[in-house]
Amino acid sequence: xxxxxxxRNSELANSKRQLEILSNGIFQNGDLPxxxxxIAETGQFPLKAKKLEILQINVGYMCNQVCEHCxxxxxxxxxxxxxxxxxxxxxxxxxxxxxxxxDLTGGAPxxxxxxxxxxxxxxxxxxxxxxxxxxxxxxxxxxxxYDLPEFFKKHNVHVISSMPHWTRGKTDKQRGTGVFDKxxxxxxxLNAVGYGMPDSSLRLDLVxxxxxxFLPGNQASMEKDFKKALLDDFEINxxxxxxxTNLPISRFLDYLIxxxxxxxxxxxxxxxxxxxxxxxxxxxxxxSISWDGYLYDCDFNQMLNLxxxxxxxxxxxxxxxLLEGRTIMISQHCYGCTAGAGSSCQGSVT
Amino acid sequence: MQKTxxxxxxxxxxxxxxxxxxxxxxKFFDYYAKVFEEGKLSAREKSLIALAVAxxxxxxxxxxxxxxxGLQRGxxxxxxxxxxxxxxxxxxxxxxxxxxQMMNKVNKxxx
Numbered sequence: 001x002x003x004x005x006x007x008r009n010s011e012l013a014n015s016k017r018q019l020e021i022l023s024n025g026i027f028q029n030g031d032l033p034x035x036x037x038x039i040a041e042t043g044q045f046p047l048k049a050k051k052l053e054i055l056q057i058n059v060g061y062m063c064n065q066v067c068e069h070c071x072x073x074x075x076x077x078x079x080x081x082x083x084x085x086x087x088x089x090x091x092x093x094x095x096x097x098x099x100x101x102x103d104l105t106g107g108a109p110x111x112x113x114x115x116x117x118x119x120x121x122x123x124x125x126x127x128x129x130x131x132x133x134x135x136x137x138x139x140x141x142x143x144x145x146y147d148l149p150e151f152f153k154k155h156n157v158h159v160i161s162s163m164p165h166w167t168r169g170k171t172d173k174q175r176g177t178g179v180f181d182k183x184x185x186x187x188x189x190l191n192a193v194g195y196g197m198p199d200s201s202l203r204l205d206l207v208x209x210x211x212x213x214f215l216p217g218n219q220a221s222m223e224k225d226f227k228k229a230l231l232d233d234f235e236i237n238x239x240x241x242x243x244x245t246n247l248p249i250s251r252f253l254d255y256l257i258x259x260x261x262x263x264x265x266x267x268x269x270x271x272x273x274x275x276x277x278x279x280x281x282x283x284x285x286x287x288s289i290s291w292d293g294y295l296y297d298c299d300f301n302q303m304l305n306l307x308x309x310x311x312x313x314x315x316x317x318x319x320x321x322l323l324e325g326r327t328i329m330i331s332q333h334c335y336g337c338t339a340g341a342g343s344s345c346q347g348s349v350t
Numbered sequence: 351m352q353k354t355x356x357x358x359x360x361x362x363x364x365x366x367x368x369x370x371x372x373x374x375x376x377k378f379f380d381y382y383a384k385v386f387e388e389g390k391l392s393a394r395e396k397s398l399i400a401l402a403v404a405x406x407x408x409x410x411x412x413x414x415x416x417x418x419x420g421l422q423r424g425x426x427x428x429x430x431x432x433x434x435x436x437x438x439x440x441x442x443x444x445x446x447x448x449x450x451q452m453m454n455k456v457n458k459x460x461x
Binding site for chain 1: 362388392393394418421422423424426
């Protein structure tokens with residue numbers, strides 16, 4: 001298993017270095033337009049936050065996997081974990097916000113020792129859509145996680161899981177040896193309790209990230225291919241597939257540079273830039289909360305340490321009115337969310 | 351002087367061919383886009399046909415474009431290689447089937 005960039009003391013573990021790379025070179029010499037200038041062409045700069053719809057909480061960077069493309073740089077060696085005290089502050093916000101979706105992410109959120117307590121408490125609030133982003137293999141990682149499908153069902157959690165391909169080779173290459181088999185087993189167990197079955201209200205969606213320096217294909221076509229292959233080969237059902245573009249930050253940026261694909265990838269993102277997606281990018285209706293309670297426009301900005309441009313910086317000072325209308329923090333990584341049909345944690349945006 | 355006949359950066363300039371013949375260029379690109387739409391054949395199947403033809407035509411731009419396209423569609427490397435063998439078989443068969451012409455000629459001329 002590879003180590004996180006942090007553990008390797010890689011220069012890319014430093015968010016400032018990542019932002020320098022994203023602003024220099026091809027963007028400094030004018031070969032490619034900066035994101036700010038590109039969205040200004042259609043009068044969409046500055047990008048402003050609209051009414052909050054999705055509260056995304058990152059409960060920690062610890063993970064049982066070390067995926068090659070991970071924008072969180074998550075892994076077993078990451079120790080940043082949300083405390084129960086910060087979770088309590090989040091619960092206060094969840095109770096009072098008008099957001100319809102609560103989205104728990106990580107790392108592997110299930111590895112946070114207070115994860116179950118938080119899910120139990122948060123599920124009492126009654127948000128319309130309560131998402132847990134589960135990497136699937138955690139369900140098979142250890143006996144203490146075997147009952148997760150039942151636990152999710154009990155709290156009517158919407159499970160969204162990563163699955164880069166329906167074949168073992170592509171999946172294991174991106175996410176580690178053995179991940180495919182464990183993921184298949186976990187999906188079958190989720191199906192067994194009702195998740196993802198046709199007409200079931202227990203939502204099970206999959207996320208597809210390309211396993212390399214290329215953009216995702218059409219979401220509807222890929223969903224069709226995934227559904228056929230997983231059903232034919234493994235009798236697995238799921239509801240929707242979300243295609244997500246890999247953003248050029250953290251471990252994916254490290255991969256792009258090491259494989260000499262960085263410039264071509266940035267060209268590809270800009271060539272596929274679609275101005276229609278800008279009005280629907282997720283940062284305009286989402287707020288991302290880090291393990292230590294700080295606020296960001298999205299999970300990617302969290303990893304780049306680009307906090308919200310607002311007087312309110314921390315969950316303990318949360319004020320929805322002050323946050324609404326804030327100017328979104330952007331850099332060239334944002335091209336990842338505006339390529340083709342657009343990309344968000346809920347898949348395509350157009 | 352340009353050192354190679356092919357420059358990968360030229361692929362991005364393909365659209366510029368319309369500049370010297372706008373009507374024909376636009377007609378070509380409209381036709382091209384229509385051809386690759388979902389039809390009786392899926393866009394995925396068409397991508398694999400294009401990849402095989404790209405190789406039989408030995409067009410480096412097309413190989414670059416349709417390898418990328420295949421990856422984006424989730425096509426596996428095994429499927430891509432299988433498509434290439436279809437192209438190679440037809441290309442090889444097309445060479446060999448002309449052997450019949452050679453044989454006819456030999457049979458006609460030899461005593």
